[in-house]
Amino acid sequence: MTRAIRVRAFFALAVLALSLFVTLTVPVRLGLDLRGGTQIVLETRDSPTAEADSAATDRTLEVLRHRIDALGVAEPTIARSGENRIIVELPGVQDPREAADVLGRTAQLAFHPVLGTAGTGESSPNSRSDGPAGRVLPDESGQPVRLGPSALTGADVDSAEARIEQQSGVGWYVGVNFKGAGSDAWAELTGDAACHPAGDPARRVAIVLDDKVISSPQVTSTVACRTGITGGSTQISGSFSREEARELGLLINGGALPVPVETVEQRTVGPTLGATAIEASARAAVIGTALTSLFIIGVYRLLGALAALALACYGVISYAALAALGATLTLPGLAGFVLAIGMAVDANVLVFERAREEYATRRQRGLRAALTAGFRNAFSAIADSNITTLIAAGLLFFLASGPVRGFGVTLGIGVLASMLSALVITRVLADYAVARRSVRNRPRLTGIADTGRVRDWLVRRNPDLMRRRRVWLAGSAAALLLATSGIMVRGLNFGVEFTGGRLLEYSASAPVDADRARDALADAGLPRAVVQTSGDGGLTVRTDQLSNAETAKVDAAIGDLAGDAEKVRDELIGPSLGDELRRGALIALATALAAQLLYLAVRFRWAFGTSAVAAMAHDALILVGVFAWLGKPIDGVFLAALLTVIGYSVNDSVVVFDRIRELSADKRRTDFSGLANTAILQTLPRTVNTGMGAVFILAALTLLGGDSLTDFALALLIGIVVGTYSSMFTAAPLAIELHVRSSPPPGPTHEPAPRGAAVT
Numbered sequence: 001m002t003r004a005i006r007v008r009a010f011f012a013l014a015v016l017a018l019s020l021f022v023t024l025t026v027p028v029r030l031g032l033d034l035r036g037g038t039q040i041v042l043e044t045r046d047s048p049t050a051e052a053d054s055a056a057t058d059r060t061l062e063v064l065r066h067r068i069d070a071l072g073v074a075e076p077t078i079a080r081s082g083e084n085r086i087i088v089e090l091p092g093v094q095d096p097r098e099a100a101d102v103l104g105r106t107a108q109l110a111f112h113p114v115l116g117t118a119g120t121g122e123s124s125p126n127s128r129s130d131g132p133a134g135r136v137l138p139d140e141s142g143q144p145v146r147l148g149p150s151a152l153t154g155a156d157v158d159s160a161e162a163r164i165e166q167q168s169g170v171g172w173y174v175g176v177n178f179k180g181a182g183s184d185a186w187a188e189l190t191g192d193a194a195c196h197p198a199g200d201p202a203r204r205v206a207i208v209l210d211d212k213v214i215s216s217p218q219v220t221s222t223v224a225c226r227t228g229i230t231g232g233s234t235q236i237s238g239s240f241s242r243e244e245a246r247e248l249g250l251l252i253n254g255g256a257l258p259v260p261v262e263t264v265e266q267r268t269v270g271p272t273l274g275a276t277a278i279e280a281s282a283r284a285a286v287i288g289t290a291l292t293s294l295f296i297i298g299v300y301r302l303l304g305a306l307a308a309l310a311l312a313c314y315g316v317i318s319y320a321a322l323a324a325l326g327a328t329l330t331l332p333g334l335a336g337f338v339l340a341i342g343m344a345v346d347a348n349v350l351v352f353e354r355a356r357e358e359y360a361t362r363r364q365r366g367l368r369a370a371l372t373a374g375f376r377n378a379f380s381a382i383a384d385s386n387i388t389t390l391i392a393a394g395l396l397f398f399l400a401s402g403p404v405r406g407f408g409v410t411l412g413i414g415v416l417a418s419m420l421s422a423l424v425i426t427r428v429l430a431d432y433a434v435a436r437r438s439v440r441n442r443p444r445l446t447g448i449a450d451t452g453r454v455r456d457w458l459v460r461r462n463p464d465l466m467r468r469r470r471v472w473l474a475g476s477a478a479a480l481l482l483a484t485s486g487i488m489v490r491g492l493n494f495g496v497e498f499t500g501g502r503l504l505e506y507s508a509s510a511p512v513d514a515d516r517a518r519d520a521l522a523d524a525g526l527p528r529a530v531v532q533t534s535g536d537g538g539l540t541v542r543t544d545q546l547s548n549a550e551t552a553k554v555d556a557a558i559g560d561l562a563g564d565a566e567k568v569r570d571e572l573i574g575p576s577l578g579d580e581l582r583r584g585a586l587i588a589l590a591t592a593l594a595a596q597l598l599y600l601a602v603r604f605r606w607a608f609g610t611s612a613v614a615a616m617a618h619d620a621l622i623l624v625g626v627f628a629w630l631g632k633p634i635d636g637v638f639l640a641a642l643l644t645v646i647g648y649s650v651n652d653s654v655v656v657f658d659r660i661r662e663l664s665a666d667k668r669r670t671d672f673s674g675l676a677n678t679a680i681l682q683t684l685p686r687t688v689n690t691g692m693g694a695v696f697i698l699a700a701l702t703l704l705g706g707d708s709l710t711d712f713a714l715a716l717l718i719g720i721v722v723g724t725y726s727s728m729f730t731a732a733p734l735a736i737e738l739h740v741r742s743s744p745p746p747g748p749t750h751e752p753a754p755r756g757a758a759v760t
Contacts, residue, residue: 009428015420016313019320026323031330031406033269034278037091038099041265041577044084052259057084059258064088067102067250086261096268096570097548098247106210106260107251109154111189114204114216118144139206139213140238147206147213151189153256156182160252162245163235172245173237176252183232191228193219207236214238214248264577268570277331280704288700289315289341292693296345299689300352300447302439306429307348307422314344314421321413330406332640332712340414343389345693346651346686347422350378353686355448356455367434367443374448375427381658382423384603386415388654389647391595396643399588407640454685466677469733476730480618483625490628495635496571500578502546504554505569506539508562517541520557529554539565545575581636588639592646593617600650604657607738612653615731619649619722626718637712645719648694652727655683657735672739676732684728691724 032039044052044060061080068076068088077089093099118136135147158179164172178186189205196203198221206216215238223229240248293308300307318340322329355374359367393415396408433439434446443449451459465472496503506512514533521529521541530542539562541554551570558565573581593613600609623645627634659679698720701713 005428005431008424009432012425012428015317016425019313019317022320022324023316026320028319028323029326029328030278031328031333032089032091032267033331034329035091036094036269036275037089038093038096038266038268040088040090040096040100040103040263041081042086042088042103042261043264043574044086045260045262047259050259052084054083056259057086060261061086063255063257064103066253066255085264094268094270094567096266097552098243100263100266100548102247102250104261104263105251106257107154108210108256109157109252110150110208111152111186112150112206112208113148113189113193114201114206115146115148116201118146137206137208137211137213139216145201145204145206145213145216147208150208152178152182152185154252155256156180156185157252158182158232160249162240162242162249164242164245171237172240172242173235174240174245174249174252175235176233178232178234183230186232186234187228187230189228190219190223190234191226194223194228195225209248209251262574263572264574266570266572268567270566270568277709281331281701281709284697284700284704284709285341287704288697291696291700292341292345295692295696296348296689299452300348302433302445303352303430303447306433307345307352307426309429310348310421310426311341311344313425314341314417317420318410318414318417321417322410325409325413327409327413328406329410331709332407332637333410340411340418341697343386343415343694344418344421346385346690347378347382347418348426349686349689349693350382350655351375351422351426352448353452353683353689354378356451356685357682359443359448360451367440367446367448368431370448371430371434375423377662379423381655382419384654384658385651386419388596388599388650389415389644391599392592392643392647395588395592395595396640399584399591407637411644452685454688458681458684462681464677465680465728466673466733466736469673469736472729472733473737476618476726480621480625483622483629486625486629490631492624492628492634493631494582495633495638496542496573496578497636498578498582498634500573500575501542501544502551502573503569503571504541504543504551504558504567506541506558506562506565507568508539508565510562512539512558512562512565514539516561517558520561521554524553524557525550526554546572588643589620589646592643596646596650600654600657604661607735607742608653608657608660610738611731611735612650612657614734615653615723615726616646616649618726618730619645619719622722623715623718627715632711632714638715641712641715641719644716645723648716648719649723649726652687652723653731655686656680656727656732659683660735673736676736680728680732687724687727691720694720 042060042064044057046052050056057080061078064086065078068078068090073090073093075091077087079087081087088099088103090099112135136144137147139145156178158177160174160176162172163175193203193205198218203218204216205219206213208214215236217237219229236248289311293304293311296304296307298304321327327333351371351374353374354377355370358365358373358377359370362370362373390412393408393412397405397412439445512533514531517531517533517539518529521527521531526543526546528543532540532542539558541558543554546554555567593616596616597609597613600612620642623642624634627638632638656676656679659682660675663675663679695717698713698717701709702717
């Protein structure tokens, strides 16, 4: 065993040991879409007295943190996002109304003397006059009262707590304790009120929260004039329910927000949906991985079995990396975790196919030399293809948000883990295996001592695919026209993430009739609600902006139709955020194309980069067009799939272009069209085997991944089929055309490649 092999083996064992330790000791953090709960995105707004700058957002975050802690939610998280956004995650909270009301209230608390009632000729009940006549607001009974200037504010309050007093009939109230000068101010305020006779409105004290009088009790007759209520405490009563008293206590304790906040995004996922998604994804991962492993074992025998073992190691490493980095595993991220298995297979297939070529041409050098050459020759293609995928993952992380960002993180980790699995772990296992005498005596057992069925067929037929390159380009143009016509004919069904609005999803034991649901929602005041059903009792309702109170009406209407209906998802996206996400999606796509064009131009040449990017745009437009024809939603999850398809498409193109670059150095007398045709034929076995490995994974996700992953997996399946075609019949023919147009006419030394030179 050479020193290099020992170093790789030691490194692989160290990584696996550390990964196993992390896997067994550090739990991975699940996103709310997998464990259930509510996520609220708040945006700070300017007020007449304060600007919603970075400092104000930080102060707002601290106030909200106090309120969340008082809610008693297990393991809540609150974090700032950008200049003026705050993301709040509340695991287990299924009714977002209470949380949104508590978090969104500015909670400006003040105590005012009541100057008297306001006649109808003086002011309207909702007027706000702070002049000599005082502010006029309706009291808790709706009677307009005129208030004096504020005597105390929430800053004078030390603590507040919801309490109940049943014997006196007060019921639920909020006990308030003042601090510092607040105690004296409260005594002075109540002492002045006590100087007025019983029944006089001026004997009342108004407690105002966010410009609403929540209570205006009279000072009792036991309170002496000018003395007031001493002791620094009082109670706020007002026929509160338990929830109202508790909410008021939370708001007072948390303090006032320095600036107003607006809910721009709200997502609620039921625990059953998350549990179902985890179970379905795990089942799809197990079955898909098993089928993929059986496939590569059938094709590559012993080395295929070792690659399957390396795939299991990949799973452990990826999981450990997620846990160690504290990354959140979301539903799309779970799909990305499964998808990266197919990418790990791609690297193994590249190596094994190059080893097959090496063994076929230099059989006398043996298995070990062929395997070493396979790893060496495949490295550039593996590196280039994975770097382009990392570019897509990085763009998802920096330009997307929410679960889609989680997909970018998981995909990036998966790509790095797959390279480690293929280039280190598989190589250690393979080097050890081919060094055994029993294996050397049975070379066909390894799977690299024969050329494979696809390569044998190509040797027999040796087709000149690039002779009809303009026919292939015309076919690509026709497919592009047919698909994109769906965008013009059917239009794009943008999800609420890109349009703004509210999406509610329900689950029932029996299917709910869509027409009856539409009629029920129309009766509830929502005639424009879009209702869609599925055969397994699923029902989705999509509307424009709805308040939480209006959402309760939808819940009631659906509940009347199906008594056992359970709300499993509730998404609210503000219109401004929808516009922002839509712009972000376009920026992400444009940036992905530009970044990969630049990378490919640097690594290859401009003709290759332009051709690969054109093929990527071709694949992306066809995928969008197919979804338009099918009426599928264009949402954040689709964006993740689309960027993944772009990465996959460029992977195939990179493999072909990498082989063209390699052949150019050895066959300078061969015309470029012949080189491209040879490169396609030599890489076709890898394309077929990699595509089959990925199809097993995605087919399992499509059929077994549940409703939440079906569209995602379907988009990737379409992308793989289209991407495989475009790398051979769009990118390569276009590269030839660009090369021909930019190159001088060939001289007499340029000869076409002989028909027997296509494969080795």
